[in-house]
Amino acid sequence: GDSVTQKQGQVTLSEDDFLFINCTYSTTTYPTLFWYVQYPGQGPQLLLKVTTANNKGISRGFEATYDKGTTSFHLQKASVQESDSAVYFCALVVYGGSGNKLIFGTGTLLSVKP
Amino acid sequence: EAAVTQSPRNKVTVTGGNVTLSCRQTNSHNYMYWYRQDTGHGLRLIHYSYGAGNLQIGDVPDGYKATRTTQEDFFLLLELASPSQTSLYFCASSDANKNTGQLYFGEGSKLTVL
Numbered sequence: 001g002d003s004v005t006q007k008q009g010q011v012t013l014s015e016d017d018f019l020f021i022n023c024t025y026s027t028t029t030y031p032t033l034f035w036y037v038q039y040p041g042q043g044p045q046l047l048l049k050v051t052t053a054n055n056k057g058i059s060r061g062f063e064a065t066y067d068k069g070t071t072s073f074h075l076q077k078a079s080v081q082e083s084d085s086a087v088y089f090c091a092l093v094v095y096g097g098s099g100n101k102l103i104f105g106t107g108t109l110l111s112v113k114p
Numbered sequence: 115e116a117a118v119t120q121s122p123r124n125k126v127t128v129t130g131g132n133v134t135l136s137c138r139q140t141n142s143h144n145y146m147y148w149y150r151q152d153t154g155h156g157l158r159l160i161h162y163s164y165g166a167g168n169l170q171i172g173d174v175p176d177g178y179k180a181t182r183t184t185q186e187d188f189f190l191l192l193e194l195a196s197p198s199q200t201s202l203y204f205c206a207s208s209d210a211n212k213n214t215g216q217l218y219f220g221e222g223s224k225l226t227v228l
Contacts, residue, residue, distance in 0.1 A: 009154075032215050043118075043204050043219030044157070089156060093215040099145065099164040100210060101172065102217055106156035 002027045002094045006105035014113045019077040021108045023090030026071065032093040033073045034102070035064050039086045047075075047088070082112045117141060120205050120220035128228050133192040135223050137205030145208040146188040147217065148172070148180060150201040157204065163188060164210065195227045 004025045013019060025031055032051050036044040048057035050066045050073055057064045066073040075088060090105040118139045127133050139146060147162040159172030161180035169180055177199060179191040192199055202224050206217040 006156075034215065036217075041221070043206070043221050044217075045219065046216050049215070099162065099170055100208075100215065101147070101159055101162055101170075102208075102215060103159065103173070104149075104157040106154060 002092060002103060004090050004092045004103060004105040006090055006108055008108045009106070010109045010111070012111045012113065013080050015081055016079045017112075019075070019080045019084070019110065021075045021088055021090075021110075022072060023074065023105055024070070024072045025090075025092050027092060027094070029095055031066070033064075033066060034091040034093075035062070035075050036089045036091055036104070037086045038089065038107075044087075044089060080110070080112050082114045085110055085112045118205055118207055118218055118220035120203075120223045122223060123221065124224050126226045126228065127195050129196060131192075131195045131227070133195050133225065135190040135192075135203055135205075135225070137188045137190075137220060138186050139188075139205075139207040139218070140186065141207065141209070141218070142185060143207035143209045143218070144185070145210050146182060147206045147208075148178075148188065148190045149204045149206065150174065151204060151222075152201050160190065160203075192225075195225075197227045199225065200227045201225060 035047040037047045038044040048059040050057040062077045087107045089107045121136045148160040149157045158174045163182035206219045208217045
């Protein structure tokens with residue numbers, strides 16, 4: 001069935017370090033993939049979207065690239081800041097006769113030390 | 115900006131208790147969702163709806179009922195609460211007409227079942 005997998009449960013970096021978070025997916029349809037970010041005490045919010053049409057999404061200094069060959073899409077940022085500390089979720093849209101739904105990975109907690 | 119409001123924000127009940135979580139969205143979105151968030155599991159879909167009177171079963175529906183009374187209001191019902199339902203619950207909405215797959219989340223309702 002449709003699924004997304006995040007293996008990195010927690011990542012700890014220092015300011016100005018490079019960030020890389022990987023996510024793999026499985027689907028029988030053309031994938032529409034998202035990265036969501038959740039700051040402490042808040043609900044998740046959209047960070048960026050990647051489709052087979054654009055293969056790449058960019059927002060707020062973050063970039064995500066989709067790789068059909070490895071069925072993965074990873075999130076990266078060249079230089080993280082303490083304010084980037086949050087939980088990051090990858091997500092996949094599942095289109096079906098019962099309506100559309102979004103399934104999420106288990107999340108990666110990013111802690112950035114000043 | 116989509117507005118999704120959840121109530122109550124915090125709730126403590128006992129095993130076997132009856133709990134209703136409420137969600138209202140004010141942007142005329144047709145889709146509404148209930149998710150639960152647990153460490154190690156990420157966000158898991160309980161129920162969703164694509165309009166008033168409609169209900170679709172999500173991925174973890176056992177022990178939960180839901181009802182969509184109007185375009186704006188979506189309720190999650192726990193009629194015999196159990197400790198395993200202690201969790202952080204999020205409501206979300208989306209506009210299927212735009213077909214972007216973007217969800218707008220509320221701030222969450224923390225439920226503790228003793």
